[in-house]
Structure formats: C-alpha cells, structure tokens
Amino acid sequence: MRLLIMGPPGAGKGTQAVLIQKHFDIPHVSTGDLFREAVKNNSPLGVSVRKYIEHGELVPDDITIQVVIDRLKHDDCKNGFLFDGFPRTIPQAVALDSILSNLNITLDAVINVVVSNQKLMERIAGRRVCKVCNAGYHVVTNKPKVEGVCDKCGGELYQRKDDTAETVQNRLKVYNDQTKPLLDYYDKRNIIKNVNGLGEIQDTFKEVLASLGVKQ
Ligand SMILES: [Zn+2]
16 A cells, blocks of 8 residues: 555544554655654754754755655565655655656555544644643543643643644644645545544544455
8 A cells, every 4th residue: 555644733643644554564654753863863864854954944845855765765665655744745746756656656545634623723722731740631522620730740731832722723724725735636636535533543544444445
C-alpha cells in the first residue's frame, strides 16, 4: 500500500497513522520526524533544515523533496509507505508524482480524516492542563472531579495559549487554505478516501480499512 494521510490538527491523524502502519506493515514516513532526525544527527541536510525550523519557517520544497527521495531509497519502503505531513504544497505533490513515476509506482490512496471545524474547536478549546503536574483534562469528555482542580495533585487547571478558540481557529484556517488545493489535485484522480474522524478510534480505523477495500 502506498498511502498519504491528511487531516487537520486535532483530528486524530497520528493515532490512525500508527494503526495503518501496523496493519499493513509499512513505514510511517513523517517529514516532521525526518527533519528532527536530520537536525539531531547534524547531517549537512540537518544544518540547513535547522535554520528554517529555528525561525519557525516551513522547510523549502527542494530540501523537503530531497529528504523524501532519500527516505524512499530505504529497503523498508519496498512494499509501500504511509506519508504524513508530505506533500504540503502543489509543487511537492508534483515532485512526488515524478519521483514515484521514476520508480514505476503510483499512490494507491489519500486518506483524509474529516472532522468539522466546530467539532475540532470543541475538542481543542475544551482542553485543560494542570499547572503543577501537567495532567490533561477536557471540560466535556474528561472532566476533573472538581471543576478547575487537578484530580491527581489538586493543582489549578488552565487553558494553554495554543488551545484558545482564537488560536485554534487560526490554525484551522491555515490548514484549510493550505490543504484545499492538494485535495483538489488528488480528487481529480479519484484516490481520496474521506473517513469520519469524529467517532471512536477503532470505528475510524474500520472506515479506513473499508475505504481501502480491506475485508474485515
Ligand atoms: Zn496536577
């Protein structure tokens, strides 16, 4: 299976990626992880990647594409792969097509984990964290016994700056603006598999398998 997985922040994409990787025994290739690894190893590539990451900028397409080409050469990609975080732009998608076509292979499917913006807002904006021990809570799905107080240590619960409605809305807008052209690109080929990311983890995974034609 040669797959891509896409989905907005908070949709549970990472969890599905792990399940897919295990089920098909294919590597989960996350460009974010590859960048971090290159930086850690201080490879020549890592040195240039570090500059962008430290400034909070996106790593340019040409470097990203080179990282992907190198990763695809590893033996574990022979039977397929699950890309995560790549492609992020149309030039990257076009480059991926040409890389794969040089290898005489094509993508089987793009798994798109769909959750409504409103649901994502509820999920993320309801998160609370303990100031003392960092334990995580949710005002609807994982309430503490006493409102605003940590069950484990009695510490005060607060909302991280990243999780406020305004920040979440902004992150979703960036994601949607960035992803729309890619979804259009793959939609023309009819390889997008939309799965509902709202339910239980296992239910979403069943949808993923069904969308890929796996008999269960
Ligand atoms: Zn606590």
